[in-house]
Amino acid sequence: MSKSSTSKFMAMKGAGYYSKATIGAKHVMDNAAGMILEAIDRMNLTDDGSVFRATDMGAADGGTSIDLWRRVLGEVRKQVPGRPIEMIYTDLPRNDFSQVFQIVHGLTDINSYLDEIPGIHVMTSGTSFHDLIVPGETLDLGFSATASHYIASLPCNITNHVHMVGATGKEREAYEQKGAEDWETMLTRRADELKPGGALCLFNFGIDEEGRYLGNTGGVSMFDTFSEIWENLVDDGTITRQEFLDTNFPQCYRTTEQFVTPLNDKNSPVYQAGLRLEHVESRVVRCPFEQDYTKNHKDPVKFAEEYIPTLRSWSEPTFVNGLSNDRNAEEKSQIIDDFYGRYQSLVAKAPEGHAMDYVHIYLVCSKVL
């Protein structure tokens, strides 16, 4: 997930905790690595000694994707033993890039690929994926998982919810509009960055054909629960109505149709910049904590204890940012602990239906030769 998702809470927990809390996101990537390997096969790489450059956009601490890159870069190394590889992890400037280097250079308990595959030069970038991260036509493989739902700015407050999936009318439209604009920008920048023949593989949070999305796959809706508990804090005077209004995930969940539109429209800047859709599919990856609960330990209290950190790992900054700046850090911290505490109690008491199942729309594109 993106940098925006690393929080003070996570920072306090220290090295690797973020990656552990997002083990489900790791399953998403590991399960779909084959799509990237196939894209590499289609590239027909030549062993000409030129640099093979890859980006992992919105990589957070890089731990979640480490096994995916072991497979992908291992395959690149096998196909073109004479080409140096530049592996660039990107996220927003406040991301913990030191943690990226500590993980990839093997200074944590996470098993890195760096000493297994020769000729890899690891770098990071703090440039937004709405801008040009690397110079034009220098990129062989662009990758991003679970990051492009972040929009560059909020189009408006959402009156009755905290996420655009619960927004209606003009508010919903505003988020979809901003989501479409940012998506087009994101794709156009990548089209500019890619070498002809290069590939772009994006595993995006989205809304599938059955209307399912993250934490909303038939049971209790996670974003509705977030919104309801946050509103309970208004009802009992813990936070103000204005703070509820000011709490909005800076995200847009797009449908498959919305994802593919600029790739299929011959008049779009994306298409004109040479980007072509090669593959699209949606998948649901089950919540590992809910699966462990229902299939193994069957302990609702343990489930609640393990489940809330995975939600908190990426959602906390949104709730903190919603709080008034008149509050001091300690006050904010107490409210946030109270909020997640309530969610945890709710799950412990009535675990049925709680699950942060992942719903991704997987896209593989190539830049025309």
Added chain:
Amino acid sequence: MSKSSTSKFMAMKGAGYYSKATIGAKHVMDNAAGMILEAIDRMNLTDDGSVFRATDMGAADGGTSIDLWRRVLGEVRKQVPGRPIEMIYTDLPRNDFSQVFQIVHGLTDINSYLDEIPGIHVMTSGTSFHDLIVPGETLDLGFSATASHYIASLPCNITNHVHMVGATGKEREAYEQKGAEDWETMLTRRADELKPGGALCLFNFGIDEEGRYLGNTGGVSMFDTFSEIWENLVDDGTITRQEFLDTNFPQCYRTTEQFVTPLNDKNSPVYQAGLRLEHVESRVVRCPFEQDYTKNHKDPVKFAEEYIPTLRSWSEPTFVNGLSNDRNAEEKSQIIDDFYGRYQSLVAKAPEGHAMDYVHIYLVCSKVL
């Protein structure tokens, strides 16, 4: 200075503090920017659209060199308006790379060059300068200031001192030997990285023709003072003799002759890899805190208060690392505070002769076409 120099103390002080404490290091760079501009002129750059790549090795938070890069990259942009620029800041993995991006992307009170000069792509690397940071023959300009005195490992403990400048006999030889090996490795890696015609500009701590080095320019010797106060802590039982022995700056200060030897020896790997010395000189840059004291405020207490942080900014990790791991963090912290407190008292009581004057050996090299 290098990553090794950022400490908990500095981290606590927060954004930009490190750069402010090292204002003298900034003077060193700003004063010598002309050498880099001249090297760029000699490159005879062609505006062929290819990437112009530069590295700033051991950049710490990137704040100290920001004005130097404004001038250098501004000149590159002027000479080759059509070439994208990749600006890569490097340091060791534990460096605060987020702070680099926050500074360069203009999120701090430090004035960045990024929105003034178009077409710059900023990245960071956590690869040691003893390894290949970027792929072979992809680098136009390699730069490092006040970093290459760090050696990759300690050859031995120093019995009677904390720095190799105070070592004698076989201990001194061991550090000089390790310093020579690391210097040769460092230069050979850069020779490999550079494109033919590329330049390498290094502003290194060293020992000048008159035997002067950092904090040792005729007055009170800084490293001797470090050593004496640290030994006082042994004498009064605050630390053990073994801890004194285990305290060694992982540094080698080299003489001008030692710096140029592998560049002039036709049989050295450095020379054979194509690196040639174009310019060498030594300079003393006066301690800004001592200058401010003697020329302006004349207040010894204020001088001591301002002077110690600039020493502490880079020396603290060495003293912390010397302490036994049997001590807990709080104990260590108290000892370190005591240590710098004693240094500060000493300066406040007898300011005469205290000054961290910078002594640098400046080298400009090019890779043969």
